[in-house]
Amino acid sequence: MKRALLALLAVIVIVPLAVFAYQTMQHPDRAYPAQPVADKAAQLQRGAYLARAGDCMACHTARGGEPYAGGRGIATPFGDVVAPNITPDAKTGIGDWSADDFWRALHNGRGRDGRFLYPVFPYTSYTKVSREDSDAMYAWLRTVAPVQQQNREHALRFPYNQRWLLAGWRALYFKPGVYEPVAAKPADWNRGAYLVQGLGHCAACHSSRNALGATSARGDLAGGLIPISNWYAPALTPDAATGLGDWQVADLAALLKTGVSGRSAVYGPMAEVVRQSLQYLHDDDVQAMAVYLKSLPQHAPPPAAEAVTRDTERLLAQGGKLYDKHCVECHGAEGAGKPPAYPRLAGNNGIVASSVNPIRMVLNGGYPPSTAGNPRPYGMPPYGPEMNNDEVAAVVTYIRMSWGNRGAPVGPGEVSRYRTVPLE
Incomplete structure (x- = not known):
């Protein structure tokens, strides 16, 4: 019995240590050395484009803060992770990072000091990025105005604040590797x-x-x-x-x-x-x-139509009246909408797949983004102040179960859950 306990204890201690050592010693980033760049101006232009494509500013710029200076808290189920300063400031940013350091972060999820990075930074995706593109982004970030802004510590709960435990997470869920083109595809x-x-x-x-x-x-x-x-x-x-x-x-x-x-x-x-x-x-x-x-494969068969109970019939009848009163002018009697100003509701996957989005939109309203292709978007007014939870549940149920939509009915409890959640 004593030997068995000692063996179990050895496994409990040795296996995590072995995983940690393996993860620490692995350096797949070294297999992709930097290549000479003939046209520096073109590299900078490409880097700016790629940084925009990766939406780096979204996380690395706090609201009202300097671009790329970090400080934005990103809420997770495990606590808050604070995005770091990635301006070229030598003390608080990445001014003393090399192109190899930057590549290691993207490709292998490791900081300049070798520490494992939390996967809120999506290196599990960024590992697909080529070395050439990584170097272009690094070169462009070196041209951003440096900002001296000290990085704040993450506010993660125990045991998630134990960074060494990421060795196990990485062993289970992360495999570094640059994207390899599929020869059979265009x-x-x-x-x-x-x-x-x-x-x-x-x-x-x-x-x-x-x-x-x-x-x-x-x-x-x-x-x-x-x-x-x-x-x-x-x-x-x-x-x-x-x-x-x-x-x-x-x-x-x-x-x-x-x-x-x-x-x-x-x-x-x-x-x-x-x-x-x-x-x-x-x-x-x-x-x-x-x-x-x-081209992606389909994952699930179409859902079966929900059985219409008496309670559902009541919701549909109430929801239909509310829809005629508040929604039909923009979205049409058959849910066809008036695209692109007013989106269609019939066959809208975002409405059928989950009740969350339609509930939040009915409660809080909202706007699509203002873009060059749609500079003056039409908005959805908030009906939360006007409708109670039963009424919102009824109209959302009607939208999710009409015109061929196969969503499930919604209850007032679901509405109550999201009534106090801010839109952003």
């Missing part, structure tokens, strides 16, 4: 895959996460609730009811570029992504992303 497909899987880090929101914060293996880009922010990022797969279904490539490209299309409009966190990042991408890159996304 150039635009490969370009789209590179952007979606890498700099775009679309899986960070559009995939569900497990209890340890890793994206679920159940389905790439199959949709998921964004932790803390309480917005649902719908599936980008071709699932008929909850994904892109019969969307055309042109519809999806328009949505990514302008925030609106003939099929839908973006709100919440995705509106920020379009406004700050995607609208600035070249048309061929946006097209390539759409081509790739439309």
